[in-house]
């Protein structure tokens with residue numbers, strides 16, 4: 116038995132008893148032991164008056180000592196029983212990352228913060244080599260243990276409802292809920308529903324909207340004097356343009372041009388993640404104290420206050436106009452209006468709608484920017500892809516006579532490049548984060564207790580040579596080639612998910628904004644590729660990705676050389 120499994124074997128109280136019942140029992144035990152102590156004391160059993168001492172067959176001092184011992188023993192027993200009965204059931208799996216049996220868990224968690232890749236790789240290779248029973252292993256993140264399970268379970272788990280297996284609680288737990296203002300997600304799935312039922316089915320009619328905001332964004336954000344190559348802070352540039360497009364689709368014109376909204380919607384995510392990443396490195400009991408000392412924590416709340424200041428008047432104004440029944444009034448077509456129309460009394464409160472707008476920004480702006488930045492970094496590292504992608508973009512736009520609903524679907528090479536770039540630079544090493552809400556039994560008989568937090572090693576799965584040919588080499592047209600087969604023509608798309616492609620999740624709770632993200636990134640890339648040349652500054656190459664826990668980021672400080680192309 117390995118050290119790790121020994122560590123596990125000693126920590127599994129699996130008695131099933133409800134916490135309320137067990138605490139009642141232990142409460143009685145504690146009271147009884149204190150009653151014993153006080154009753155005895157009142158009747159003089161432990162009194163210093165030796166005449167009242169009951170003869171227990173010992174000398175008087177020994178008798179007192181014995182009673183002390185019994186009392187302490189009773190209390191210890193009570194605590195033992197209580198902790199045994201109330202401790203949550205835990206699934207037994209070996210941990211990765213420990214250097215020795217004696218290493219404190221906290222240190223392993225700290226190492227995960229900066230070296231998650233090493234630990235997940237260790238787990239995945241041992242799992243593949245059959246070292247781990249069940250092929251499951253645990254990550255010791257400092258805020259929580261995460262059970263890493265195989266993607267072979269995706270088919271049986273992907274459609275389970277939130278009451279059984281909760282994706283949203285997984286997000287909230289990862290974001291340390293109350294310290295990141297995200298517990299509102301538990302109130303309803305309003306914004307997710309609107310993305311699924313309104314935005315995604317209407318994406319075709321948003322092509323023009325995205326195009327116009329993209330053109331405006333490029334005009335405002337891209338430096339003017341680009342006849343010669345000039346160094347640009349590319350991440351910042353992409354971030355501002357993506358924030359503008361998102362704002363246009365989320366809150367419409369003219370508010371999407373409000374500079375205060377743009378900076379708030381960008382900074383909210385940055386402040387929130389700074390807070391979460393600092394707190395996750397520390398034990399849970401420190402969070403309430405430390406959070407209050409973090410400027411980023413207060414900045415998140417300040418962002419929320421600003422969002423409310425901006426969005427509440429918009430909601431009130433729209434409602435007032437609607438109430439006037441003016442036949443001239445045309446309802447805006449954007450996420451805010453869809454949410455206003457579909458919300459119940461609670462969700463429809465203007466401050467809650469404002470809060471959800473920030474959550475939409477959190478889910479969409481940096482994720483989309485990171486994908487686009489990775490793709491540009493990969494392109495500059497492999498410049499041979501520039502021309503074929505440019506050619507494709509020019510050809511399909513010409514074919515369609517401008518940007519039409521169908522244009523984006525025709526950009527198969529670009530789609531393939533984005534998917535391959537994501538395969539190499541995923542947003543996270545672990546996807547399909549779920550919290551088990553009721554004890555469950557998997558199809559092979561493995562029992563996962565309520566409360567288990569599990570995830571799947573999404574990055575390693577897609578980079579596994581056994582699952583994908585030449586997985587370790589970058590092939591920008593890997594998926595384009597697969598789609599040449601008529602039977603595969605509509606598969607392998609960037610926004611599509613399957614049992615192996617989990618970077619947007621998969622199934623009932625997969626990312627509801629991924630089709631919008633895909634359109635946005637493709638249009639942005641097509642504009643950048645046809646309008647500009649890019650390369651690394653002299654002596655520079657692709658910046659190494661950064662990690663924080665399981666998350667991966669493109670280096671936001673990297674610079675690219677950018678030059679306007681002659682049209």
Ligand code: HEM
Pocket residue numbers: 282286300306307310474475478479480482483486542546547548617618619620621624625626627628629631632
């Ligand atoms: C390349 C960009 C993006 C990536 C990589 C990404 C990835 C993900 C992933 C992995 C999940 C969790 C799925 C699961 O639990 O199985 C998720 C959830 C979600 N995503 Fe995305 N996403 C992206 C863009 C967007 C955009 C543009 C939007 C909005 C328009 C969006 C809205 C959401 C929402 C609402 C959720 C559910 C969680 C929540 O309520 O906050 N995402 N996304």
